[in-house]
Each structure stands twice: as structure tokens, then as C-alpha cells.
Amino acid sequence: MAAPEHVSPDFLIVGGGIAGAATAYELARRGAGSVLVVDREPVLGAHSTAKNAGILRTWIADEPTRELALESLAFLEQPPAGFGDVPLIDPVGLVLEVRDADAAAFDAWAARRPGGALRLDEREFTARAPHVAWRPGGWALVPGDGRLDAAAIHAGFVAGARRAGARFVSEARVTELLRDAGRVVGARFADGARVTAGCTVVAAGGWASALGADAGSPLRFAPRRRHLLVTAVDDRVDPRWPVVWSDAGRYYVRPESGGLLVCACDEAEVDPDRCDVDAAVLDVIAERVASNLPRFADAGAAHYWCGMRTFTDDPRFAIGWDPTVEGLAWVAALGGHGMTCSAGVGRLAADVLTGVDAGRPARAFDPARLVGSGGDADEGAESAETRADALRA
Numbered sequence: 015m016a017a018p019e020h021v022s023p024d025f026l027i028v029g030g031g032i033a034g035a036a037t038a039y040e041l042a043r044r045g046a047g048s049v050l051v052v053d054r055e056p057v058l059g060a061h062s063t064a065k066n067a068g069i070l071r072t073w074i075a076d077e078p079t080r081e082l083a084l085e086s087l088a089f090l091e092q093p094p095a096g097f098g099d100v101p102l103i104d105p106v107g108l109v110l111e112v113r114d115a116d117a118a119a120f121d122a123w124a125a126r127r128p129g130g131a132l133r134l135d136e137r138e139f140t141a142r143a144p145h146v147a148w149r150p151g152g153w154a155l156v157p158g159d160g161r162l163d164a165a166a167i168h169a170g171f172v173a174g175a176r177r178a179g180a181r182f183v184s185e186a187r188v189t190e191l192l193r194d195a196g197r198v199v200g201a202r203f204a205d206g207a208r209v210t211a212g213c214t215v216v217a218a219g220g221w222a223s224a225l226g227a228d229a230g231s232p233l234r235f236a237p238r239r240r241h242l243l244v245t246a247v248d249d250r251v252d253p254r255w256p257v258v259w260s261d262a263g264r265y266y267v268r269p270e271s272g273g274l275l276v277c278a279c280d281e282a283e284v285d286p287d288r289c290d291v292d293a294a295v296l297d298v299i300a301e302r303v304a305s306n307l308p309r310f311a312d313a314g315a316a317h318y319w320c321g322m323r324t325f326t327d328d329p330r331f332a333i334g335w336d337p338t339v340e341g342l343a344w345v346a347a348l349g350g351h352g353m354t355c356s357a358g359v360g361r362l363a364a365d366v367l368t369g370v371d372a373g374r375p376a377r378a379f380d381p382a383r384l385v386g387s388g389g390d391a392d393e394g395a396e397s398a399e400t401r402a403d404a405l406r407a
């Protein structure tokens with residue numbers, strides 16, 4: 015479909031993945047103005063939003079990000095009527111390591127998180143995750159975490175936004191942001207069409223940075239490739255096993271389609287147009303399986319794919335106005351937590367775009383922090399280095 019040249023929306027959102035869909039949903043439902051979402055692909059949500067691990071992990075060491083996760087949890091557990099007709103999350107539980115440095119924050123968080131969390135010793139760990147080799151660490155179980163249905167969540171935001179009047183156009187690739195006297199005023203498309211808009215929101219995942227740079231923004235985001243492997247169907251797998259996530263061991267694993275989904279937490283920076291599968295990472299995954307899931311060392315691979323997790327330098331999400339280019343806003347760099355935090359991201363983006371004072375969260379995620387001209391990169395107790403570990407996990 016060609017880009018609709020005759021419309022001039024209040025909000026032009028570039029990218030129809032979870033970032034663009036959740037933002038459109040919130041803007042449209044508030045009646046904030048006309049909303050047009052454009053995406054380069056024939057199918058909406060075909061990139062990171064379709065290629066992720068489908069894990070709901072609400073403990074995130076970065077405090078503002080975990081607040082967005084808890085806000086989103088409430089939404090995903092009880093979405094508004096009509097959002098969808100399947101459960102969006104399956105709380106099989108998530109077993110994860112808590113670093114000593116995070117122990118106090120984790121315990122305080124666990125006391126607030128609906129369903130709580132509990133520490134696991136070796137016996138309890140092995141009872142919950144008999145397929146995973148024990149290694150000493152500060153293990154905990156978050157019983158209400160587990161799997162999320164990424165396709166249903168994305169479809170719910172798209173359908174809800176459409177019902178509220180937002181328009182989505184696929185096969186509409188933005189080649190350039192239009193500028194007038196330094197201000198971004200819309201976009202030009204691959205077929206030559208132009209759309210002018212009151213505000214242009216870049217929610218283009220791994221491609222976001224390049225679009226903004228061409229328009230004069232100083233912001234840079236790094237797309238990092240991550241591979242996932244699903245083993246062949248294996249009757250030793252119990253589909254109710256929890257997700258197990260080891261930051262120290264650099265792997266996570268959960269049941270999927272009768273086998274196991276395994277990730278070796280790789281993060282090579284890539285050109286977004288060349289995010290291709292690297293067969294060499296298979297060896298790394300095999301090594302992680304052999305050391306941590308020894309009973310499955312012989313498992314064959316059924317599916318193997320990769321996708322992009324895109325990061326700022328600090329590396330919190332970038333949600334809000336560009337610090338230097340008027341008319342340009344960002345809902346970008348959602349890293350490895352974009353599905354878990356989806357509802358909070360859409361709400362916060364709509365607050366900022368419509369001038370609602372969102373307080374501390376708005377400052378924490380403000381892109382201005384990335385060029386040292388505003389925002390508050392030090393929101394929360396952690397150093398940038400600690401945040402980087404936590405958010406890149």
C-alpha cells in the first residue's frame with residue numbers, strides 16, 4: 015500500500031512494532047489527535063516484536079524500567095475489555111539470579127510485586143527446574159512471571175488503536191524525515207509520497223537511529239543481534255517448567271513447542287539491514303546447553319533465528335522529544351524489555367507527546383539525557399555501568 019499523501023496527521027508514527035502500536039493505542043484512545051502509523055513491511059510487527067523470546071521478566075535491576083514493567087504487568091494481567099480474547103501472559107514462573115548488589119532492592123521490590131518472589135536454595139531450585147544444572151548464586155523465583163504472548167499483545171494494541179481511529183499503513187517505507195526551517199514536519203516515502211505531520215514519532219526499532227541522524231538528531235542507538243534456538247520436540251520436556259535466566263551463566267531457557275527455547279545472550283552490534291543468522295552462534299548455544307542443561311546436550315535444533323535489541327548508551331529506553339530537533343520524538347531503544355514494558359511505554363509516550371506532566375519517569379527516559387542537555391540519567395540508585403549490565407542481560 016502506498017503512503018497516503020492526502021492525510022496530514024497530528025501524529026505520524028514511523029514503525030508499527032510494539033513501540034509504535036502501544037503509542038498509537040494510547041494516543042488514539044485519549045483522543046489526542048489524528049494518528050497515522052506507517053511500516054515498511056507488508057505485515058505489522060514483523061521485526062523484533064515477532065522475533066523475541068516471549069518472556070515476561072518484571073524484575074529489572076534498573077528502577078525506572080522495572081516500574082514500567084510493573085505498570086505493564088497490571089495491564090497485561092487485566093487488559094481493558096475487548097483488548098483480546100486470549101490470556102496475554104502465562105505465569106509459569108521465572109527463576110533468575112539476583113546479584114548481591116541488588117539484593118536489598120530486590121527484596122523491597124518483591125514485597126510490592128503482586129504475587130511476590132521467593133529465594134531458592136539448591137534443593138528448591140532443583141525441584142523447580144530439574145532440567146537445569148545447579149550453580150551457586152542468589153537464585154529467586156518470581157511466580158507471576160513467565161511467558162507472554164507477543165503476537166496477541168501487539169495485535170491487541172493495533173486493533174484497539176484502530177478502533178479508536180488510528181490508521182495503520184504497511185509497505186510504506188520512510189526514506190527521509192522532512193524538515194522545514196530545522197523542524198521535522200513529516201516524512202518522505204520510498205514511492206515518493208510525502209506526509210506532513212504535527213509531530214513525527216520515530217519508533218523504528220533497529221532503524222531508528224539512522225532516520226533521526228539524517229534529520230540532524232545527535233542521538234545514536236545500537237542494534238544488537240541476538241539468536242534464539244528451539245530444540246526438536248522432546249518428551250523429556252515438561253511444558254510447565256519455569257523460565258530459567260542466568261545472567262552470570264549467560265543463558266536463558268524455557269519450554270517452547272514441545273522442545274526448549276535456548277538463548278546464549280549474544281549481543282553483536284549489527285547493521286539493521288544485515289541482521290542475518292550467524293551459524294557460529296550455534297556453537298556457543300551448544301556449549302551453554304552442555305554446561306547448563308546436560309541432559310539435553312544431544313537435542314537437535316528445530317528452529318534458529320535472530321532479531322535486534324536496540325540500545326541507547328546508558329542503556330535505558332528513549333521516550334520523548336528529541337533534544338535538538340523540533341517536531342521529532344522518539345519511542346525507541348526498548349532493548350530487551352520492550353514486550354514486558356509495552357503498556358507502560360505507550361502510556362508514558364502519550365503523556366509526554368500530549369504535554370501531560372509524567373514526572374520522574376518522563377525525566378528518566380527523556381532522550382535529552384543522552385546529550386547531556388536535560389533528563390536525568392541518574393534516576394534510580396544504580397550507576398550507568400550497573401544499569402548497562404542489568405538492561406543488556
Ligand SMILES: Cc1cc2nc3c(=O)[nH]c(=O)nc-3n(C[C@H](O)[C@H](O)[C@H](O)COP(=O)(O)OP(=O)(O)OC[C@H]3O[C@@H](n4cnc5c(N)ncnc54)[C@H](O)[C@@H]3O)c2cc1C
Nearest residue numbers: 029031032033054061063066067069188219321352353354
Ligand atoms: C532475540 C530477542 C529476544 C527478546 N526477548 C524479549 C523478551 O523475552 N521479553 C521482552 O519483553 N522483550 C524481548 N525482546 C525485546 C523486544 O522484542 C523489543 O524491545 C521490542 O520488540 C522492540 O519493539 P520496537 O517496536 O521498538 O521494534 P520493532 O518490533 O523492530 O519495530 C520497528 C518497526 O519499524 C519499522 N521500520 C523501520 N524502519 C522503517 C522505515 N524507514 N519506514 C517505515 N517503517 C520502518 C520496521 O519494519 C518494524 O516493524 C527481545 C528481542 C530480541 C531480538
